[in-house]
Structures are given as C-alpha cells and as structure tokens.
Amino acid sequence: MIRMFSGTSVCRVGLNQKALTKLLSTTIVPEMPPCDHKPGTYEGPDYTKVQAIKKQNIVPCILSYYKKPLLLHEGHMQWLFDHTGKRYLDMFGGIVTVSVGHCHPKVNEAAIEQMNKLWHTTNIYMHPKLHEYAEALTAKLPGDLKVVYFVNSGSEANDLAMLMSRAHTRNFDIISLRNGYHGMNPYIQGATALSTWRYNVPLGHGIHHAMNPDVYQGIWGGSHCRDSPVQSTRKCSCKPDECQACDMYYGQLEEVFKFSLPRGKVAGFFAESIQGVGGTVQFPKGYVKKAFEIVRANGGLCISDEVQTGFGRTGETFWGFESHGVVPDIVTMAKGIGNGFPLAAVVTTPTIAESLGQALHFNTYGGNPIACATGLAVLRVIDEEKTQANSLAVGTHLLKRLAKIRDEFPQFVGDVRGKGLMIGVELVSDAESRTPMQAPHFLEIWEECKDRGVLLGRGGLYGNVLRIKPPMCISKQDADFAADIFRLAIARFAERVARK
Numbered sequence: 001m002i003r004m005f006s007g008t009s010v011c012r013v014g015l016n017q018k019a020l021t022k023l024l025s026t027t028i029v030p031e032m033p034p035c036d037h038k039p040g041t042y043e044g045p046d047y048t049k050v051q052a053i054k055k056q057n058i059v060p061c062i063l064s065y066y067k068k069p070l071l072l073h074e075g076h077m078q079w080l081f082d083h084t085g086k087r088y089l090d091m092f093g094g095i096v097t098v099s100v101g102h103c104h105p106k107v108n109e110a111a112i113e114q115m116n117k118l119w120h121t122t123n124i125y126m127h128p129k130l131h132e133y134a135e136a137l138t139a140k141l142p143g144d145l146k147v148v149y150f151v152n153s154g155s156e157a158n159d160l161a162m163l164m165s166r167a168h169t170r171n172f173d174i175i176s177l178r179n180g181y182h183g184m185n186p187y188i189q190g191a192t193a194l195s196t197w198r199y200n201v202p203l204g205h206g207i208h209h210a211m212n213p214d215v216y217q218g219i220w221g222g223s224h225c226r227d228s229p230v231q232s233t234r235k236c237s238c239k240p241d242e243c244q245a246c247d248m249y250y251g252q253l254e255e256v257f258k259f260s261l262p263r264g265k266v267a268g269f270f271a272e273s274i275q276g277v278g279g280t281v282q283f284p285k286g287y288v289k290k291a292f293e294i295v296r297a298n299g300g301l302c303i304s305d306e307v308q309t310g311f312g313r314t315g316e317t318f319w320g321f322e323s324h325g326v327v328p329d330i331v332t333m334a335k336g337i338g339n340g341f342p343l344a345a346v347v348t349t350p351t352i353a354e355s356l357g358q359a360l361h362f363n364t365y366g367g368n369p370i371a372c373a374t375g376l377a378v379l380r381v382i383d384e385e386k387t388q389a390n391s392l393a394v395g396t397h398l399l400k401r402l403a404k405i406r407d408e409f410p411q412f413v414g415d416v417r418g419k420g421l422m423i424g425v426e427l428v429s430d431a432e433s434r435t436p437m438q439a440p441h442f443l444e445i446w447e448e449c450k451d452r453g454v455l456l457g458r459g460g461l462y463g464n465v466l467r468i469k470p471p472m473c474i475s476k477q478d479a480d481f482a483a484d485i486f487r488l489a490i491a492r493f494a495e496r497v498a499r500k
C-alpha cells in the first residue's frame, strides 16, 4: 500500500521553500522490502509481565530503547520480529554486533554441531576448534600480529591490552582520546572518555585523555579532512594534500606528552579506528599515523580498538586501522567477531605476548569450543558471502543518500559521516553553530523511524547522533528503505516545527 504524505509549508525553519513544496507533495510512505522468513508465534510471558519482571528483577541502570520498549523474540538476517509478529529492519545490529546476519544458517549450524560434541574444556586442554580458529583469525592480521588470547567481551579485551602494554613496556601511563569508548570494567573504564559512561570512583590511574580530533564538532576541521565518501560541510582553507586540522590536533597530543607524562614516557595509546559509541567520529587523515609515531618514540605500544570497526565493517579494508596506514602492536576485537555470541580477542606479537608470562593469567571461558566454532564460521561466511564488499557497496550508497537528505534539511541534519556500514548522522538544532539537537526532538524522529519499521542506534555525548551499523548482509533496497523512512521522519519533524 502506498500512501501520500502531505503537509504545510516549513519555510519558517529556514528550509528551501521550493524543495519543500516538492518534497511534501511527492513524498510517499516507503514500503518495507520483502522477507521470506515467517516468524513463529510468540510463546513467552506477555508484554506486561515482561515489563513487571524488568522493573522488579533487573538492575535499573540497564536502559531500554524507546518509550514502549520492544519485546523481540526472533531474528533472521537483517530482520527482527517483535512479540506481535511485527517486522523491523535492524539498522543497528544489536549494537554493531550482528555482523553476518541474525541466526545466519551456517553460523547456527556450526554452533549447534559443536554444542552436540563438546561445550567446555577451558584452555588448559587443547581442542581442535580453538587451534583452527586461532590460526584462521591471526591469518587475517598483518605483520607480526600472530598470537591471540581469547576472552569474552570487548571490555575484557581492552583490559588485557592495557595490562599487556604496561607489562611489556614497564611504563605505566596510558593515553586515550576524549569521546572514546573502550568498555566499562573499572580498569578500562578509565580509558573511556565519555562522562556519561564513567562512575564517580577511582578509575584507571595514570590514564590521560587527549583532545579528540573531531573534524565536525571539534575546534578544527574542514571539508576534506575525512577518509569518507561524505565530507563535513565546514569550510576549509587547506590545499588538497594538506590538513591543518590534523596538525593542530596532533599538537594537542604532543602537549599531553609534554605536560602530563612522567619523563614523557607512555605504556600504551588506545584509539578506535572510527569512534563508535561517541557517534561514529572519524579523525583527520594522517592523525592516527602521527599519533602512533610519537607513542612509539616514547616507549609505548599502539592499541587499535577494533571492537566495532573490525571484520570488514568499514568496507575498504578488513580492519579499520588499515585505512589509517598503520600496523598496531595490539588489536582488540569483540562484537562482530561472534555475530552475537559472547566472544572477544586480543591479538599481538609473540614478543609482547611473552611479557604476560611474568605471572599466571587465566580466563575460564576464553577460547570456549562453541565460541571458537562460531567465530570460525563467521570468518568463513565473511569470505564466502563477500560481506566486506557488500559493506563497501551498500554503505557507500547509503552514505551518499544520507548526504542528500542532509543537503535537503541542513537545519536539522548537521553531519553525515563514516565508511562502509559504520555510519553516523548527527542531528542539530542549529546548522551554523552545530548545536546538538535536544533529546525530545531527537526522540521524535528516532521513535518515528522505529514505528515505521527501522531500528537505528543512538550515540554521541549528547545522544544526538543516529548510529547506523546494520548486519552487513543488508541490500541496497534495504538501505534505500531506511533512508526513505529517515527522510520522511525528518520531513514530518520539519513540518511540526514550522507549524509551531
């Protein structure tokens, strides 16, 4: 069914009158692409009972998305089904975690086969899947990055990477970037530099947060700083092969060495290849390379947090760090590695790994047979189904569509950025000052997308960035549907603002 959408003039919000007249008379309610999967009947406790359990038996700090939280009970590739059987296009992939598709048949088969053979041994014994998987995973990494420690979550992986960098360098201080997210365990929480995700307790001593090289919201930035098909609309006076913003932000990092580090020495530097929770923030081209150089020159190790950007999500490369032209000393990975199975890993060089031998180190579930069988199947599917190439093609297409929506509604859509299927759309209340859109307005748009069948993530310090990081199996048709729904939600928001 196709319905016409009509509305009144929105010229009071400063939008192009001609474009709006055309938009409002021609916008149709987009139709959801077909799906041949039929979900089973929901047989769990009823919705109100689930809500009551949540209230009584689950810690209140666990937030639920949406005014009326979704009760999801089945997933199939890029689709999710709620308790009523309503279908949603999952554009957030369980927070960037469902990499190859919900309940991907080949991944399910591998996990079930392993489950029927052997669930658990711990890594004090050898078992084939652990070793097959270790070989296959490390083969995906460049240079000397050839030894792996399996753990269960991204926070554990980053905790371990911090310990490794201190044990190896015998330095203590760590640098991470403001607006970065590296996990919630108290040790690594110190490196997470988003105040919304930090508790008022002694957090990770010796951790310094350098100025975030954010070319949209930061002090410096312009229209060709980013490695993305879409640049920021900020004016730029740089020549094509120079980036003054990169130099200025790098200067701020140098200041951390100069002012904060004892004898200028550092144990490790953590950076996401593209910041995830912080709202898909990309750094100026060249920044990470220069940062790695100064860290190494001062005795430290460079740690790439690939928890969100790994496994082909950014399209052009398998790992996000490859786009920065660097080879890290330690790579941490989680989320997409297991397509939703609790699995994470730290990969490093044999020499750095040796340093952990100073004491015993153990993780009960690390390298669990079912986790390893699942991880191995995910790697095979990524190769067989050319998932990375799909991320690049569909992601680039979607980024360009979203950039057109930004140009249509510059008053509300401040920035579109990202690479492959790692996309952010920053909503603002004022284009010129880039003031973050207030939460109630953001929520109107976000909830409307959900009601019309598109699930989007939310991020950034002010919660004003739409995070678009779907399972990497989505098609261009799905991406167009998501973009159409977003455009409709923004147009209707613009209309409401104009009416006031």
Ligand SMILES: Cc1ncc(COP(=O)(O)O)c(C=O)c1O
Binding pocket: 152, 153, 154, 155, 156, 158, 181, 182, 183, 184, 272, 276, 277, 305, 306, 307, 308, 334, 335
């Ligand atoms: C970049 C990054 N690092 C680390 C983590 C922590 O991972 P986990 O939630 O599995 O502990 C996250 C989680 O969102 C993340 O996005």
